[in-house]
Amino acid sequence: MQKGAIRVQTENIFPIIKKFLYSDHEIFLRELISNAVDATRKLKTLAGVGEFKGDLGDLRIEVRLDTEAGTLTISDRGIGMSADEVDKYINQVAFSGAEAFVKQYKGQDEANMIGHFGLGFYSAFMVSSRVELFSKSWQDAPAVRWECDGSPEFVMEETAKTERGTDIVLHINEESREFLESARIRGVLGKFCRFLPVPIYFVDKESKPDDKPVNNTQPAWIKKPSELTPQDYQDFYRELYPFGEPPLFWIHLNVDYPFNLTGILYFPKIKHSYEIQKDRIQLYSNQVFVTDEVKDIVPEFLMLLHGVIDSPDIPLNVSRSYLQGDPNVKKINNHITKKVADKLEEIFKNDRKAFEEKWEHIALFVKYGMITDDKFFEKASKFHLMQEALPGGKTGPFHTLETYRQEAEALQKNKDGKLVVLYTTDPVQQDSYISDAAAKGYKVVKLDTLIDPSFISQMEPKWEDVQFTRVDADITDNLIDKQEKSESVLSQGQENTLKEIFGLQLPDPHIKVELKGLSADAQPVVVTRGEMMRRMKDMAAAGGPGMSWYGEMPDEITMTVNANHPIFRQVLQENDKDKQGKLVHNLADLALLSQGLLKGTALTDFVKRSVELLEGKSKSRIILEP
Numbered sequence: 189m190q191k192g193a194i195r196v197q198t199e200n201i202f203p204i205i206k207k208f209l210y211s212d213h214e215i216f217l218r219e220l221i222s223n224a225v226d227a228t229r230k231l232k233t234l235a236g237v238g239e240f241k242g243d244l245g246d247l248r249i250e251v252r253l254d255t256e257a258g259t260l261t262i263s264d265r266g267i268g269m270s271a272d273e274v275d276k277y278i279n280q281v282a283f284s285g286a287e288a289f290v291k292q293y294k295g296q297d298e299a300n301m302i303g304h305f306g307l308g309f310y311s312a313f314m315v316s317s318r319v320e321l322f323s324k325s326w327q328d329a330p331a332v333r334w335e336c337d338g339s340p341e342f343v344m345e346e347t348a349k350t351e352r353g354t355d356i357v358l359h360i361n362e363e364s365r366e367f368l369e370s371a372r373i374r375g376v377l378g379k380f381c382r383f384l385p386v387p388i389y390f391v392d393k394e395s396k397p398d399d400k401p402v403n404n405t406q407p408a409w410i411k412k413p414s415e416l417t418p419q420d421y422q423d424f425y426r427e428l429y430p431f432g433e434p435p436l437f438w439i440h441l442n443v444d445y446p447f448n449l450t451g452i453l454y455f456p457k458i459k460h461s462y463e464i465q466k467d468r469i470q471l472y473s474n475q476v477f478v479t480d481e482v483k484d485i486v487p488e489f490l491m492l493l494h495g496v497i498d499s500p501d502i503p504l505n506v507s508r509s510y511l512q513g514d515p516n517v518k519k520i521n522n523h524i525t526k527k528v529a530d531k532l533e534e535i536f537k538n539d540r541k542a543f544e545e546k547w548e549h550i551a552l553f554v555k556y557g558m559i560t561d562d563k564f565f566e567k568a569s570k571f572h573l574m575q576e577a578l579p580g581g582k583t584g585p586f587h588t589l590e591t592y593r594q595e596a597e598a599l600q601k602n603k604d605g606k607l608v609v610l611y612t613t614d615p616v617q618q619d620s621y622i623s624d625a626a627a628k629g630y631k632v633v634k635l636d637t638l639i640d641p642s643f644i645s646q647m648e649p650k651w652e653d654v655q656f657t658r659v660d661a662d663i664t665d666n667l668i669d670k671q672e673k674s675e676s677v678l679s680q681g682q683e684n685t686l687k688e689i690f691g692l693q694l695p696d697p698h699i700k701v702e703l704k705g706l707s708a709d710a711q712p713v714v715v716t717r718g719e720m721m722r723r724m725k726d727m728a729a730a731g732g733p734g735m736s737w738y739g740e741m742p743d744e745i746t747m748t749v750n751a752n753h754p755i756f757r758q759v760l761q762e763n764d765k766d767k768q769g770k771l772v773h774n775l776a777d778l779a780l781l782s783q784g785l786l787k788g789t790a791l792t793d794f795v796k797r798s799v800e801l802l803e804g805k806s807k808s809r810i811i812l813e814p
């Protein structure tokens with residue numbers, strides 16, 4: 189028997205390892221199983237090049253739980269180690285690795301560490317009071333037993349093990365008894381080992397052994413796209429997210445230069461924004477699960493996607509702030525953005541119908557990407573779609589900015605030469621404005637999702653010659669500011685009388701009444717809220733920075749009276765002043781109502797007044813008919 193002390197440079201690292209990363213103790217199993225996988229892979233490589241000529245046998249890895257003995261054992265049938273190798277790799281290499289790791293991370297934020305590699309073999313001491321290692325090398329050497337109780341002293345001796353490979357026996361410590369529970373171990377295996385390339389079997393001494401491995405050794409992303417059918421991709425999605433709806437489409441990533449990266453990104457169906465981020469992209473390194481916190485590796489707007497990314501080139505044992513500055517990470521980020529944009533463009537070009545059908549779900553990614561990523565914006569401007577809103581709640585064709593421009597340019601250019609994109613945020617509520625705009629030959633598009641207000645304000649500076657105007661921002665004639673004058677059929681005297689009646693009926697200082705000569709078939713009264721003020725108020729309501737002041741401002745409303753509407757000739761001819769006033773008040777209320785601005789007592793009064801008018805009642809009539 190050989191006794192020895194592990195070379196300790198500065199201080200004993202064992203107490204630190206034990207206390208270390210309390211919340212993340214379960215990673216010991218990932219570390220030890222990764223080592224078992226590496227040892228198995230190395231043996232396969234040796235066999236592949238003809239150096240190992242024996243029988244490979246069943247290369248499974250076993251995780252054995254013995255609650256009674258208080259042990260958890262990880263066994264592999266990989267290359268194994270001779271006594272010299274244990275001394276070299278475990279006593280020296282692994283120890284100095286762990287030592288360096290502990291030094292680097294001492295005192296650092298634990299959250300930074302989650303899912304990051306590095307502690308290796310010695311992570312076993314996070315959960316063990318004692319660790320035994322039995323190993324037999326693939327080469328001709330006696331089997332060896334190594335033992336350490338978490339002090340720098342170890343014991344090493346020959347042992348009777350006959351099978352090639354390594355068993356690591358963990359004597360689970362008091363504080364870590366949770367790892368003697370079958371369900372807990374299954375949970376950890378499910379999390380980290382789901383797609384490892386060597387079959388892993390869980391053996392609980394107290395129950396019947398599993399006949400199936402806990403992992404899928406051939407996950408779809410490691411296969412060639414040509415070997416996979418659409419069904420295979422769908423099946424793999426279900427394996428990842430058993431409760432998710434089927435994905436819309438996917439991108440198979442496969443890069444080997446200038447970095448290694450494979451993976452499958454899925455576009456999920458997203459109808460409601462609250463569903464976002466329920467499932468996430470998972471990051472793997474050589475099929476070992478690392479984390480589902482992919483914040484710095486995947487561009488922010490693509491975090492809404494699902495799927496897996498596997499790259500041995502993403503530095504895993506460094507802190508997050510370092511990750512952001514890493515040139516590989518930046519390259520990976522750009523590559524993924526490009527791939528996603530290319531894929532979307534490909535579907536847009538080759539299967540426009542499918543693209544339009546899916547637009548409802550992908551619009552959020554595309555718009556978010558266009559707002560936050562300049563490179564993506566450039567590509568996506570070509571396939572970003574806007575759907576036309578037609579009167580009566582109907583929808584029309586989809587337009588790109590380019591086709592919208594071609595069809596609308598003739599009528600919708602303002603005096604500054606800008607293309608005015610008319611949009612609705614609520615096709616039902618704004619239906620009368622959509623009808624009026626359609627009557628003039630204008631094209632109105634639907635921009636009615638949560639992201640659209642920011643999208644509009646971010647696109648205006650990017651699409652330099654485009655201006656967005658909500659369809660109810662002004663009377664239809666003024667939506668496109670062409671500085672044209674329209675004539676009223678009323679005389680100056682008649683106009684003044686009409687203005688006076690409106691003034692008497694609507695003494696509210698926030699309502700500005702103006703007379704215009706619009707076309708006779710336009711609405712008699714139109715209520716509008718200016719585009720800019722409305723946007724400010726919407727932003728204030730959404731809690732935009734420094735915007736609360738706008739939120740407190742009263743609504744400024746413009747009430748445009750269409751002097752050319754025939755009803756006003758009737759109104760002016762009405763001798764019953766009370767009825768005349770009521771008619772005017774009702775016309776104004778109808779306009780407010782169509783904008784959802786008539787509320788409370790004003791609404792009650794309107795209903796009462798309407799009934800009175802329908803009954804033909806007015807004060808003067810009542811006096812005349814005692």
Ligand SMILES: Nc1ncnc2c1ncn2[C@@H]1O[C@H](COP(=O)(O)OP(=O)(O)OP(=O)(O)O)[C@@H](O)[C@H]1O
Pocket residue numbers: 219223224227264266267268269277278281282283285305306307308309310354
């Ligand atoms: N099950 C095993 N079979 C054969 N060799 C092993 C086994 N476990 C560990 N080793 C040897 O011990 C070395 C150190 O292991 P350790 O887990 O500490 O670090 P690593 O695997 O090299 O790196 P890291 O875990 O940080 O990615 C390994 O490189 C390997 O040579």
